[in-house]
Amino acid sequence: MSSPVEQITVVSSDGDEFKMTVAAAMQSEQLKQMLTDDSISIVKVPVENISTEILVKVIEYCQKHADHEAATKANGGGASDSEAEELNKWDAEFMKVDVEDKLFHILMAANYLEIKGLFDLACQTVADLIKGKTPKQIRKIFNLKNDFTPEEQERLSRQHNCSFD
Amino acid sequence: MADWSHLPRELLQLIAERLRFTFYLLRFRSVCSSWRSSVSLLPHPLPAKFPVFSNVGTSGHGTFCLSKRTLFLVYPPPSLSLSNSDPHPWLIKIEDVRGQLGLHDPLSRYPIKPLPRDFPRVMDVHDLPVVELGQEYVLNDFSPLNSLEDAGSLYLEKVVFMWLNSKSQEFALLTIHVSGKLALFKSGDKEWTIIPDMPTPYDDVCVFQGQLYAVDGAGRTVVVGLDSSVRLVAEPVFGGDKKFLVESDGQLLLVDKYLSFDYQSLEAYDGFDDDVCFGCEQAVKFKVFRLNEEGKEWVELKSLGDRVVFLGDDCAFSSSASDLFISEGNRIIFRDDYFNDTAKENGLGVFELDDDRISPISDYPGYCKLFWPAPDWLRLPRLRISKSLSTCHILQLLSLSISDLWFM
Numbered sequence: 001m002s003s004p005v006e007q008i009t010v011v012s013s014d015g016d017e018f019k020m021t022v023a024a025a026m027q028s029e030q031l032k033q034m035l036t037d038d039s040i041s042i043v044k045v046p047v048e049n050i051s052t053e054i055l056v057k058v059i060e061y062c063q064k065h066a067d068h069e070a071a072t073k074a075n076g077g078g079a080s081d082s083e084a085e086e087l088n089k090w091d092a093e094f095m096k097v098d099v100e101d102k103l104f105h106i107l108m109a110a111n112y113l114e115i116k117g118l119f120d121l122a123c124q125t126v127a128d129l130i131k132g133k134t135p136k137q138i139r140k141i142f143n144l145k146n147d148f149t150p151e152e153q154e155r156l157s158r159q160h161n162c163s164f165d
Numbered sequence: 166m167a168d169w170s171h172l173p174r175e176l177l178q179l180i181a182e183r184l185r186f187t188f189y190l191l192r193f194r195s196v197c198s199s200w201r202s203s204v205s206l207l208p209h210p211l212p213a214k215f216p217v218f219s220n221v222g223t224s225g226h227g228t229f230c231l232s233k234r235t236l237f238l239v240y241p242p243p244s245l246s247l248s249n250s251d252p253h254p255w256l257i258k259i260e261d262v263r264g265q266l267g268l269h270d271p272l273s274r275y276p277i278k279p280l281p282r283d284f285p286r287v288m289d290v291h292d293l294p295v296v297e298l299g300q301e302y303v304l305n306d307f308s309p310l311n312s313l314e315d316a317g318s319l320y321l322e323k324v325v326f327m328w329l330n331s332k333s334q335e336f337a338l339l340t341i342h343v344s345g346k347l348a349l350f351k352s353g354d355k356e357w358t359i360i361p362d363m364p365t366p367y368d369d370v371c372v373f374q375g376q377l378y379a380v381d382g383a384g385r386t387v388v389v390g391l392d393s394s395v396r397l398v399a400e401p402v403f404g405g406d407k408k409f410l411v412e413s414d415g416q417l418l419l420v421d422k423y424l425s426f427d428y429q430s431l432e433a434y435d436g437f438d439d440d441v442c443f444g445c446e447q448a449v450k451f452k453v454f455r456l457n458e459e460g461k462e463w464v465e466l467k468s469l470g471d472r473v474v475f476l477g478d479d480c481a482f483s484s485s486a487s488d489l490f491i492s493e494g495n496r497i498i499f500r501d502d503y504f505n506d507t508a509k510e511n512g513l514g515v516f517e518l519d520d521d522r523i524s525p526i527s528d529y530p531g532y533c534k535l536f537w538p539a540p541d542w543l544r545l546p547r548l549r550i551s552k553s554l555s556t557c558h559i560l561q562l563l564s565l566s567i568s569d570l571w572f573m
Contacts, residue, residue: 100166103167123180131184137294143169
């Protein structure tokens with residue numbers, strides 16, 4: 001049995017290397033599987049799809065949540081309401097990123113690395129941006145083009161415009 | 166720059182699942198073609214008929230019809246310049262009974278009839294930001310075509326409805342039987358199942374996070390399983406006279422209404438039998454609790470913060486003060502016959518948690534503006550006006566979200 005690994009190194013698509021504690025890495029199902037598989041000896045893990053900018057954010061999330069879990073365990077089980085609220089507040093601040101770029105890539109990274117908490121958080125952030133908005137507003141937020149065919153557009157318009165004589 | 170139109174289909178679907186209300190899903194599908202094709206909508210007509218309870222009243226036979234009403238906050242179009250107008254939202258409740266539409270008072274079970282002649286026209290609904298606040302279900306014991314004409318259903322208990330499976334159209338309905346016990350009906354059942362568990366008659370039911378919850382008059386709260394089993398989630402709080410369950414910001418809350426019976430009106434009725442009692446119940450106080458699931462208890466909440474809770478005849482929902490364009494939350498807006506004296510008060514009262522104070526809604530102009538009459542921005546000249554536009558068409562525009570279901 002190899003000696004217990006304290007840290008692993010992840011390499012971004014830009015080639016930059018970052019150290020992650022094992023606890024933080026375990027937040028990712030993908031990394032967790034590698035770590036718990038004795039037949040793999042880990043030196044450096046390349047994460048090809050994830051840029052430095054996004055990887056830094058992802059590691060930050062993983063570390064914070066790993067620390068929270070460790071603190072909860074030390075307290076003998078359940079997190080207190082205030083601790084849970086504090087984490088929620090931290091998550092909300094963490095997700096205050098630009099929609100045009102970072103949010104998209106964080107979502108993709110969380111999906112790729114299978115970090116459930118971050119993935120759920122990112123999905124919910126996107127959903128919250130959509131709720132209550134008109135399609136035009138949604139397009140603006142996500143920089144999307146209205147690419148419906150003229151026939152589809154006509155159908156949508158007919159349903160939403162009043163043209164009575 | 167990220168390309169959101171190229172988000173993988175599975176991710177788009179997962180995001181769409183979190184939109185929760187069909188109305189938002191319809192808008193999601195109106196954004197662009199890749200988003201539209203990632204999610205399909207199966208038209209789900211509401212199940213039409215349910216058997217009446219066999220021991221109720223004189224009618225042993227017959228059916229209930231189910232109506233659904235949806236609560237919306239409608240905002241002015243972002244493109245409109247509102248320098249002379251107040252951009253506050255409008256709180257409405259719309260009922261769609263097989264294509265026939267009705268506008269309801271948000272907190273009562275009665276439709277707004279007749280609509281005033283100068284009811285404003287609405288332009289492109291597509292351009293109105295809309296927040297859906299929840300739904301209300303009502304069991305009517307007569308034909309749905311009459312439901313908009315009559316004063317209301319004879320069946321007065323709260324009803325909740327839940328789709329069990331988005332694909333197979335399985336559903337469950339939970340309500341409170343006249344005996345005070347819970348009654349459950351699932352798709353495929355021939356009769357209601359009356360659940361025997363009842364230490365105290367039940368006061369309210371709700372759907373929260375995909376489960377059926379019920380609270381009794383003492384505050385004891387249970388989750389009702391689809392097998393009619395009952396699981397305790399919170400011990401009683403006792404306290405007040407009527408309990409409500411309401412979801413607020415992802416949490417389940419218990420609202421306990423304290424009533425006093427107003428005996429003053431008895432004196433006005435000379436010459437009547439001593440046995441005849443006149444008067445009305447008046448709310449004097451509310452307490453709010455949040456659920457401590459692990460401890461199976463309700464813990465009193467001293468403040469609702471930014472939240473505003475609305476308690477209607479058949480619905481309970483909440484919103485944030487900021488969504489309502491109001492400076493302060495921490496209030497409960499409720500229906501109370503005590504405030505029904507003038508049309509201005511609308512039978513609505515406001516309870517401030519800060520100082521346990523109850524006042525008619527007319528004391529709060531910011532809250533009044535949410536309700537009827539329609540806000541000024543609906544009447545702005547930019548909106549296209551057509552003389553032949555019937556009220557039915559206007560309502561159709563507003564509730565296109567519901568009827569869109571059949572076309573998309």
